[in-house]
Amino acid sequence: MSQDIFERLKSAVEGLDEEAAVAAAREAIDAGIDPFEAIDKGLSPAMQTISDLFDEGEMYVPQILIAAEAFDSAMKVLMEKLSVEEASKGKRGKVIVHTVQGDIHDIGKGIVGTMMAANGFEVIDLGRDVPVEEVVKVAQEQNVDIVTGSALMTTTMPSQRDIVNLLKEEGYRDKCKVMFGGAPVTKEWVDQIGGDGFADNAADAVVVAKELVE
Numbered sequence: 503m504s505q506d507i508f509e510r511l512k513s514a515v516e517g518l519d520e521e522a523a524v525a526a527a528r529e530a531i532d533a534g535i536d537p538f539e540a541i542d543k544g545l546s547p548a549m550q551t552i553s554d555l556f557d558e559g560e561m562y563v564p565q566i567l568i569a570a571e572a573f574d575s576a577m578k579v580l581m582e583k584l585s586v587e588e589a590s591k592g593k594r595g596k597v598i599v600h601t602v603q604g605d606i607h608d609i610g611k612g613i614v615g616t617m618m619a620a621n622g623f624e625v626i627d628l629g630r631d632v633p634v635e636e637v638v639k640v641a642q643e644q645n646v647d648i649v650t651g652s653a654l655m656t657t658t659m660p661s662q663r664d665i666v667n668l669l670k671e672e673g674y675r676d677k678c679k680v681m682f683g684g685a686p687v688t689k690e691w692v693d694q695i696g697g698d699g700f701a702d703n704a705a706d707a708v709v710v711a712k713e714l715v716e
């Protein structure tokens with residue numbers, strides 16, 4: 503039953519069908535399915551398929567935007583009862599999520615933030631195209647335990663290095679952990695720029711974040 507709903511969520515987003523995505527999300531809620539499981543097993547893999555189709559030249563920007571809207575609307579339904587803020591009990595620590603300066607790709611960042619919140623982190627979502635200075639300022643002001651940043655373009659990955667360097671300059675690097683991700687980001691890159699953690703999907707991001715704060 504759950505598997506069937508996950509499959510419908512996935513194919514609705516892949517099929518650019520916002521109405522069907524919303525209907526499947528409602529069904530998931532009515533069936534008492536954990537919203538985070540629906541995101542992890544239905545919505546998240548659908549966006550992965552969309553990315554792959556785009557990379558293979560089988561899909562174009564207008565279609566991507568429709569898929570992103572279907573994704574967002576379904577996500578809103580799934581999160582209706584359980585807002586990210588409510589889910590954030592903050593027991594595990596405070597985390598900043600954002601998409602780095604110059605980069606507006608925020609779908610993966612949103613999934614990572616939602617999954618972190620679902621797992622007991624207090625999530626501060628700064629949005630997308632966030633200046634390096636703002637990230638570091640909020641980290642200090644809010645006493646954040648983990649600073650994360652998402653970059654989807656090779657051209658914006660250097661902002662991740664700038665974040666590490668500015669944290670050092672401001673004397674906050676030793677007080678927090680730093681985790682990065684996004685499609686072009688690798689563990690090698692994160693090691694090279696002096697970050698602490700990397701994951702290539704939201705579920706593993708949570709595992710790594712838990713390890714970092716333990």
Ligand code: B12
Pocket residue numbers: 546549550552553554556557563566567570604605606607608609610611613614650651652653654655656657681682683684685686699700701702703704705707
């Ligand atoms: C959707 C999309 C868009 C949408 C974005 C909508 C939105 N609200 O996000 C739109 C159409 C607006 C768009 C615009 C552009 N795009 Co675009 N886009 C994509 C596409 C197809 C999919 C990205 C996506 O959402 N994937 C699905 C999510 C779920 O995956 P994800 O983000 O990787 O996240 C997962 C993991 O990486 C990880 N993760 C993510 N963040 C983090 C953070 C941490 C801390 C951790 C641990 C893990 C983690 O977990 C996530 C969930 O599993 C990619 C192709 C690709 N292969 O990535 C191109 C792509 C990223 N875009 C690209 C480009 C060039 C652009 C534009 C510049 C195009 C243009 N000429 O206008 C603009 C960007 C302008 C800007 N300043 O940012 C290029 C980048 C090339 C490069 N330089 O590296 C790509 C790779 C396409 C390509 N092959 O050319 N894009």
